Amino acid sequence: xxxxxxxxxxxxxxxxxxxxxxxxxxxxxxxxxxxxxxxxxxxxxxxxxxxxxxxxxxxxxxxxxxxxxxxxxxxxxxxxxxxxxxxxxxxxxxxxxxxxxxxxxxxxxxxxxxxxxxxxxxxxxxxxxxxxxxxxxxxxxxxxxxxxxxxxxxxxxxxxxxxxxxxxxxxxxxxxxxxxxxxxxxxxxxxxxxxxxxxxxxxxxxxxxxxxxxxxxxxxxxxxxxxxxxxxxxxxxxxxxxxxxxxxxxxxxxxxxxxxxxxxxxxxxxxxxxxxxxxxxxxxxxxxxxxxxxxxxxxxxxxxxxxxxxxxxxxxxxxxxxxxxxxxxxxxxxxxxxxxxxxxxxxxxxxxxxxxxxxxxxxxxxxxxxxxxxxxxxxxxxxxxxxxxxxxxxxxxxxxxxxxxxxxxxxxxxxxxxxxxxxxxxxxxxxxxxxxxxxxxxxxxxxxxxxxxxxxxxxxxxxxxxxxxxxxxxxxxxxxxxxxxxxxxxxxxxxxxxxxxxxxxxxx
Numbered sequence: 387x388x389x390x391x392x393x394x395x396x397x398x399x400x401x402x403x404x405x406x407x408x409x410x411x412x413x414x415x416x417x418x419x420x421x422x423x424x425x426x427x428x429x430x431x432x433x434x435x436x437x438x439x440x441x442x443x444x445x446x447x448x449x450x451x452x453x454x455x456x457x458x459x460x461x462x463x464x465x466x467x468x469x470x471x472x473x474x475x476x477x478x479x480x481x482x483x484x485x486x487x488x489x490x491x492x493x494x495x496x497x498x499x500x501x502x503x504x505x506x507x508x509x510x511x512x513x514x515x516x517x518x519x520x521x522x523x524x525x526x527x528x529x530x531x532x533x534x535x536x537x538x539x540x541x542x543x544x545x546x547x548x549x550x551x552x553x554x555x556x557x558x559x560x561x562x563x564x565x566x567x568x569x570x571x572x573x574x575x576x577x578x579x580x581x582x583x584x585x586x587x588x589x590x591x592x593x594x595x596x597x598x599x600x601x602x603x604x605x606x607x608x609x610x611x612x613x614x615x616x617x618x619x620x621x622x623x624x625x626x627x628x629x630x631x632x633x634x635x636x637x638x639x640x641x642x643x644x645x646x647x648x649x650x651x652x653x654x655x656x657x658x659x660x661x662x663x664x665x666x667x668x669x670x671x672x673x674x675x676x677x678x679x680x681x682x683x684x685x686x687x688x689x690x691x692x693x694x695x696x697x698x699x700x701x702x703x704x705x706x707x708x709x710x711x712x713x714x715x716x717x718x719x720x721x722x723x724x725x726x727x728x729x730x731x732x733x734x735x736x737x738x739x740x741x742x743x744x745x746x747x748x749x750x751x752x753x754x755x756x757x758x759x760x761x762x763x764x765x766x767x768x769x770x771x772x773x774x775x776x777x778x779x780x781x782x783x784x785x786x787x788x789x790x791x792x793x794x795x796x797x798x799x800x801x802x803x804x805x806x807x808x809x810x811x812x813x814x815x816x817x818x819x820x821x822x823x824x825x826x827x828x829x830x831x832x833x834x835x836x837x838x839x840x841x842x843x844x845x846x847x848x849x850x851x852x853x854x855x856x857x858x859x860x861x862x863x864x865x866x867x868x869x870x871x872x873x874x875x876x877x878x879x880x881x882x883x884x885x886x887x888x889x890x891x892x893x894x
Contacts, residue, residue: 454544457545459683460679460684461547461683462551463678464679466675467672468495469672470668473672474732475562476488476669477663477666478565478781482877485875486876490561490573491561494558494577494581498550499550502553507528508586511549512526512528513536522598523591524586524590549589552626556630560631560635564635565780568638569858569865569866576851580634585627599618600618601617602617614831615831619835619836620743620795620839621744621746621810623680623684624742624745624790624793625791625792625843628787628788629792630847632786632788633843635788639777639779640775641855641856641859643865645778649776658780667732677704677743681703681743681746682698703745703754704739706742707758708735708739709738710738712734713759715762734762734765740761740786740787743791744798745798748807749801749803764785768790796837798836799833799834800823802826803822804816804819807819
């Protein structure tokens with residue numbers, strides 16, 4: 387048997403055993419005992435089956451390891467966006483408030499992490515036990531990631547980390563809209579509520595399969611149960627993440643009121659430029675890089691060739707939209723004001739990135755460029771509207787994230803490609819995907835769901851976060867005092883300026 391195995395390829399052995407077990411002529415041309423041949427062939431079948439199972443198991447383990455690693459790396463990129471937000475915020479405020487805005491950015495990560503661990507993940511994706519399905523409004527289990535009534539302890543660590551990184555991004559958006567005049571304790575309260583409750587509910591609606599707007603919605607029996615046969619499509623979070631943060635920022639900016647001196651007695655806006663354009667550019671580029679974890683990372687895997695191709699396509703559409711947004715803002719601002727405005731170009735890049743986040747998977751390259759370019763126009767229009775309403779948003783958080791987030795959802799309803807949307811939703815062929823972008827012939831169901839999603843996100847976040855900010859204002863806890871604002875929040879609250887420019891005195 388060892389001699390046959392040594393001199394014979396497994397494929398030849400399998401063919402010989404399968405052809406004629408009565409022959410005593412081995413595949414090496416020698417004559418063998420019949421009982422030995424029977425034993426050998428039986429052993430060969432078992433070995434072949436064992437090797438087949440082993441290869442399949444190793445393949446699955448490799449695929450799972452690669453996909454988990456990819457999600458973790460993408461999560462690292464998304465979390466690194468906190469550095470981008472920090473630099474963008476620091477450069478966009480006056481130098482006397484830099485430490486204040488930076489500590490709020492740092493605490494978003496710290497407070498948001500604990501709130502999401504305690505409540506947020508459970509509300510987003512939790513179930514009571516291993517055999518139950520959560521409700522359409524919110525999740526019901528895995529609080530503090532505790533086992534509870536589940537048959538096994540929590541083990542989906544890569545998914546938790548990836549989702550927490552998104553939560554931190556949503557929470558940080560709001561700080562820019564309320565910069566330079568908001569009390570520190572008010573921001574801590576907001577960060578806990580948004581990360582632990584308000585944002586997770588939106589996640590559950592749109593991204594968890596029991597959620598009533600999810601485009602993979604299933605009923606309790608596991609059957610497809612999509613709203614209007616398609617659900618809402620928000621691939622990486624134009625609505626879920628950016629609109630949530632942007633609407634929260636709008637409510638905060640409106641309720642806390644403008645910075646002292648931002649509008650004159652007649653309501654005309656007065657310029658209050660940020661102190662460091664270099665930090666704005668640095669922050670913009672860090673965010674752009676981080677978006678490659680945000681959008682391509684939302685494919686949630688990379689092991690197969692088809693999945694890796696989807697990841698690469700998402701990276702390209704993300705890049706095209708960002709570039710189109712920056713160019714669009716440059717052209718628009720120069721046409722209107724005859725100025726090559728650096729900060730406007732940076733905000734245009736971010737507007738393009740937000741605008742493609744919902745459709746990074748389902749929009750063709752030409753549609754991604756259009757989405758980014760229109761996003762720059764939406765940014766400009768929303769910024770002008772806020773000034774007309776005397777709402778002071780120092781970082782244009784609502785125009786960039788709220789307004790462009792809404793446009794990103796609408797862009798999917800207009801331009802979602804039939805084949806790409808079908809591939810994402812599991813259609814067997816292009817023709818099987820009957821509902822897609824309205825302007826491409828796919829009817830109005832998807833667009834209607836996208837608009838419905840925009841409306842409910844606005845109402846939910848506006849009501850909950852607006853109510854919180856109003857309660858804090860009523861209690862006198864929302865805004866810093868006039869004296870603290872005039873001196874700068876760094877000096878009055880954080881022990882000194884962020885920039886120690888004075889030469890040190892020699893010790894006597």
